[in-house]
Amino acid sequence: MNRQFIKMFEAFDRFGDWYDRQKRDNFAIYGLVFTLFVVSIVLGLFVYVSIAGFPRLGSRFFSGYASRIPEQAGILPALIGSLWVLVLVFIISFPLGLAAGIQLEKYVTNTRWARLLEVNITNLAGIPSVIYGLLGLQFFVRGMALGESVLGASLTLSLMVLPLVIVSTREALRMVPNSVSEAAYALGATKWQTIWYHALPIAFPGVVSGVLLAISRAIGEAAPLLVIGAVAFVPFSPASIFDYFTVLPVQIFFWATKPQASFLINASAAILVLLSLTLLLNLLAVRIRERWHKRIES
Amino acid sequence: MYKIEVREVDFWYGSSQVLHRIYLEMAPNTVTALIGPSGCGKSTLLRVLNRMNELIPGSHLRGDVCIDGRSIYGSDVDVYELRKRVGMVFQKPNPFPKSVYENVAFGLRIKGINHRSFIDEKVERTLRQVFLWEEVKDKLHKPALALSGGQQQRLCIARALAVEPSILLMDEPASSLDPISTAKLEELIYELKQTYTIVLVTHNMQQASRTSDRTAFLYKGNLIEYADTATFFTNPSSQSTQDYITGRFRNE
Numbered sequence: 001m002n003r004q005f006i007k008m009f010e011a012f013d014r015f016g017d018w019y020d021r022q023k024r025d026n027f028a029i030y031g032l033v034f035t036l037f038v039v040s041i042v043l044g045l046f047v048y049v050s051i052a053g054f055p056r057l058g059s060r061f062f063s064g065y066a067s068r069i070p071e072q073a074g075i076l077p078a079l080i081g082s083l084w085v086l087v088l089v090f091i092i093s094f095p096l097g098l099a100a101g102i103q104l105e106k107y108v109t110n111t112r113w114a115r116l117l118e119v120n121i122t123n124l125a126g127i128p129s130v131i132y133g134l135l136g137l138q139f140f141v142r143g144m145a146l147g148e149s150v151l152g153a154s155l156t157l158s159l160m161v162l163p164l165v166i167v168s169t170r171e172a173l174r175m176v177p178n179s180v181s182e183a184a185y186a187l188g189a190t191k192w193q194t195i196w197y198h199a200l201p202i203a204f205p206g207v208v209s210g211v212l213l214a215i216s217r218a219i220g221e222a223a224p225l226l227v228i229g230a231v232a233f234v235p236f237s238p239a240s241i242f243d244y245f246t247v248l249p250v251q252i253f254f255w256a257t258k259p260q261a262s263f264l265i266n267a268s269a270a271i272l273v274l275l276s277l278t279l280l281l282n283l284l285a286v287r288i289r290e291r292w293h294k295r296i297e298s
Numbered sequence: 299m300y301k302i303e304v305r306e307v308d309f310w311y312g313s314s315q316v317l318h319r320i321y322l323e324m325a326p327n328t329v330t331a332l333i334g335p336s337g338c339g340k341s342t343l344l345r346v347l348n349r350m351n352e353l354i355p356g357s358h359l360r361g362d363v364c365i366d367g368r369s370i371y372g373s374d375v376d377v378y379e380l381r382k383r384v385g386m387v388f389q390k391p392n393p394f395p396k397s398v399y400e401n402v403a404f405g406l407r408i409k410g411i412n413h414r415s416f417i418d419e420k421v422e423r424t425l426r427q428v429f430l431w432e433e434v435k436d437k438l439h440k441p442a443l444a445l446s447g448g449q450q451q452r453l454c455i456a457r458a459l460a461v462e463p464s465i466l467l468m469d470e471p472a473s474s475l476d477p478i479s480t481a482k483l484e485e486l487i488y489e490l491k492q493t494y495t496i497v498l499v500t501h502n503m504q505q506a507s508r509t510s511d512r513t514a515f516l517y518k519g520n521l522i523e524y525a526d527t528a529t530f531f532t533n534p535s536s537q538s539t540q541d542y543i544t545g546r547f548r549n550e
Contacts (some may be wrong), residue, residue: 109355137434176416177392179388179390179392180392180394181391182350182353182388182392183388183393183394183454183457184394184404185350185381185387186348186350186386186458187380187381187384187385187404187405187408187457187461188378188379188380188381188382188408188461189378189383189403189404189408190408193408197404197407197408198394202395207539250493
């Protein structure tokens with residue numbers, strides 16, 4: 001989804017180029033047609049949801065709690081819950097993924113072992129999120145007795161985004177010019193000093209944008225959180241990491257499955273909020289990445 | 299006593315042998331030039347002297363190298379300490395993407411020195427040593443990558459000197475510089491010789507004859523000739539040296 005977003009923007013750029021020069025081979029035109037097709041579907045959905053949900057986006061909607069009456073129900077607990085999860089997942093997955101990425105990229109010398117880990121991590125990135133929910137349920141919620149808490153959810157989602165963080169850390173580290181590391185080694189720096197003083201500062205923005213992209217995926221997930229017991233009817237905002245919670249996608253899921261049409265309007269409005277949040281994270285990640293590339297290339 | 303002694307060194311990358319039985323001795327406070335066609339092993343030989351080759355997996359050495367009479371390949375040698383004593387300057391200027399100041403200070407920081415005024419003083423002293431201070435004193439905290447190529451290369455030398463090595467290895471340091479920067483660099487090499495022992499890899503025959511005290515000619519991983527630079531260029535004992543320095547050499 002996120003990659004497609006970037007590709008989408010790039011496709012627009014390419015369209016501009018094509019228009020300017022009025023010269024491209026057929027393949028580019030087919031590509032453009034298909035891209036526009038996909039984009040129009042997404043756009044259509046967006047317009048549909050906007051028309052349905054936009055009128056509901058008022059201050060009451062943002063400050064309201066769960067309610068039996070659709071017009072009085074709001075997303076405050078879900079929004080706060082999502083923000084909690086967002087921040088916690090960042091705090092948990094960033095250092096872990098970074099450390100694992102450094103270890104794999106710089107320290108694992110046994111290539112067979114490295115390849116085994118690599119295949120595993122790539123596979124983990126492709127595992128359905130509901131499976132992570134089951135793992136989280138057994139391991140965090142029951143095993144570590146964290147219960148149906150914000151922390152349990154965050155740990156589960158962290159597990160889910162970790163492969164993506166690791167992969168983007170490794171990619172970022174690979175972008176560090178070899179000449180820089182060589183220069184540090186030649187001055188008598190140890191491996192760790194070379195990584196800490198030179199590789200990491202250069203790779204850092206790349207890692208951050210990778211984490212943001214991964215998290216923007218995680219905060220849209222309902223399935224794993226449903227499994228570990230997120231409930232939609234939460235009459236309060238979570239105040240600590242051990243509180244019951246709900247998040248936007250779970251709230252959307254519950255509203256969307258209600259028979260009353262007014263709840264569907266609520267769901268549409270919540271979708272708009274969730275989409276904005278995701279888009280914001282994506283744009284931030286893309287911005288960081290662009291500036292970083294400029295810096296590396298200069 | 300010799301500063302550097304290379305004793306019967308064979309070197310392999312994987313299964314291909316790139317150095318054969320190299321035997322060389324270098325006196326302190328001299329400049330030794332290593333010349334030869336591309337791929338002859340002169341850069342490898344240079345990197346044998348500070349064990350930079352070890353960063354390449356599958357490389358392997360037989361023989362021994364002594365610095366100040368002590369083996370640098372012994373099991374008790376701390377390779378990081380060794381590299382602090384043997385500085386290196388690369389073919390392409392490779393300053394860190396940081397400020398001019400931080401480039402020079404890095405060597406001190408990894409030695410655990412954090413005393414601000416000490417570092418300030420050391421930065422100024424080493425930048426003066428490479429005749430760069432006047433040019434950069436107003437932009438110490440500007441990015442090093444904004445300097446010209448020649449300035450960057452002198453900064454890289456200052457960075458190496460700040461660690462207080464006694465040997466300086468230079469791998470074609472002037473190959474990406476214009477003639478004026480090259481002339482400055484050669485002057486600098488002459489100055490640095492008073493304090494350091496320098497090993498210089500170069501493709502430029504004039505540069506070798508201008509800057510070095512002794513010259514070694516390598517070909518296909520073998521040391522063909524090693525002599526006083528004056529003798530080497532006026533009266534070489536080997537036919538292939540003669541051919542190489544007069545430009546009639548065929549690399550078959």
